[in-house]
Amino acid sequence: MSIEVKELEFFYNKGTSLEKKALDRVSFSVRKGEFVLIAGGIGSGKSTLIRHFNGLLKPHSGFVTVDGIYSGDKNLRSKIGLLMQYPQRQLFGKTVFEDISFGPSNFGLEGDALKERVNEALILAGLNPDISEISPFSLSGGQMRLVALAGVLSMKPEYIVLDEPTSGLDPDNKISLLSTLKKLHSSGISVIVVSHQIDDFLPFADKVILLKKGSVAFTGSSKEYLCSASSQVPVITSLMKDMKYRGFDVAVDIFSVDEAFNEITRVMRSKGVKKDE
Numbered sequence: 394m395s396i397e398v399k400e401l402e403f404f405y406n407k408g409t410s411l412e413k414k415a416l417d418r419v420s421f422s423v424r425k426g427e428f429v430l431i432a433g434g435i436g437s438g439k440s441t442l443i444r445h446f447n448g449l450l451k452p453h454s455g456f457v458t459v460d461g462i463y464s465g466d467k468n469l470r471s472k473i474g475l476l477m478q479y480p481q482r483q484l485f486g487k488t489v490f491e492d493i494s495f496g497p498s499n500f501g502l503e504g505d506a507l508k509e510r511v512n513e514a515l516i517l518a519g520l521n522p523d524i525s526e527i528s529p530f531s532l533s534g535g536q537m538r539l540v541a542l543a544g545v546l547s548m549k550p551e552y553i554v555l556d557e558p559t560s561g562l563d564p565d566n567k568i569s570l571l572s573t574l575k576k577l578h579s580s581g582i583s584v585i586v587v588s589h590q591i592d593d594f595l596p597f598a599d600k601v602i603l604l605k606k607g608s609v610a611f612t613g614s615s616k617e618y619l620c621s622a623s624s625q626v627p628v629i630t631s632l633m634k635d636m637k638y639r640g641f642d643v644a645v646d647i648f649s650v651d652e653a654f655n656e657i658t659r660v661m662r663s664k665g666v667k668k669d670e
């Protein structure tokens with residue numbers, strides 16, 4: 394079971410003088426249960442790509458299938474959930490409950506089963522079910538984003554796709570969103586995150602796909618990405634690369650300050666430098 398993206402091409406304003414190729418023969422796959430980071434600079438085609446996953450955009454050539462079903466098919470509506478870049482815009486209900494229950498109630502769920510589904514989704518998204526009777530628009534930006542995520546989770550999707558989920562969040566909301574995503578992933582849901590702020594996700598992504606000008610420039614593990622990429626790596630990885638360039642024999646596939654500290658200490662000790670020197 395997987396998402397398959399094959400030779401996907403997409404143009405904005407096709408056939409006009411403003412025609413712009415946004416995706417150029419993009420191919421990759423996402424296996425069930427994987428945590429995938431789609432990285433790339435602003436304008437590299439990330440949002441355009443994931444709008445193909447649930448049929449918001451239709452390819453000009455190539456295709457996307459989810460577990461063998463072509464994207465755009467209504468049978469995919471509960472299988473794959475998409476959290477847009479500005480998820481506040483996905484909210485519309487007078488209450489949080491109205492918002493989150495919209496999807497499952499359209500699928501025929503009602504009464505206590507519906508309430509239970511909404512509570513479950515709120516808890517999964519890291520929110521307190523007590524907020525279900527208040528207006529989503531009275532919440533902070535970070536909480537609104539989590540409500541929109543709960544709306545996606547209420548459909549019990551097997552894949553969730555999030556566009557720039559940490560942008561604009563304060564540090565506390567960011568930590569809470571990251572831990573929610575890790576939990577969802579360990580519960581067996583495939584998580585696909587699109588971000589140009591890769592530091593947050595590299596440490597636990599199983600696979601990284603880098604887009605450049607609408608094409609896939611790299612596919613591999615996080616560690617492979619750190620070793621191969623010359624730009625767009627976490628600051629701490631840049632430091633290690635710089636040390637290596639200056640002749641220190643340090644590993645460069647490093648994501649965290651702790652790992653960097655251990656590696657630098659190891660190299661210093663191997664050169665005979667002691668703690669208080």
Ligand SMILES: Nc1ncnc2c1ncn2[C@@H]1O[C@H](COP(=O)(O)OP(=O)(O)O)[C@@H](O)[C@H]1O
Pocket residue numbers: 405406413415433434435436437438439440441442
């Ligand atoms: N609605 C649109 N009309 C025309 N061009 C667009 C539109 N949306 C995006 N583009 C262009 O397509 C390219 C890819 O955009 P996008 O997928 O939004 O990139 P990213 O999400 O990586 O920042 C960019 O050059 C962008 O300017």
Ligand SMILES: [Mg+2]
Pocket residue numbers: 439440441478556
């Ligand atoms: Mg985008």
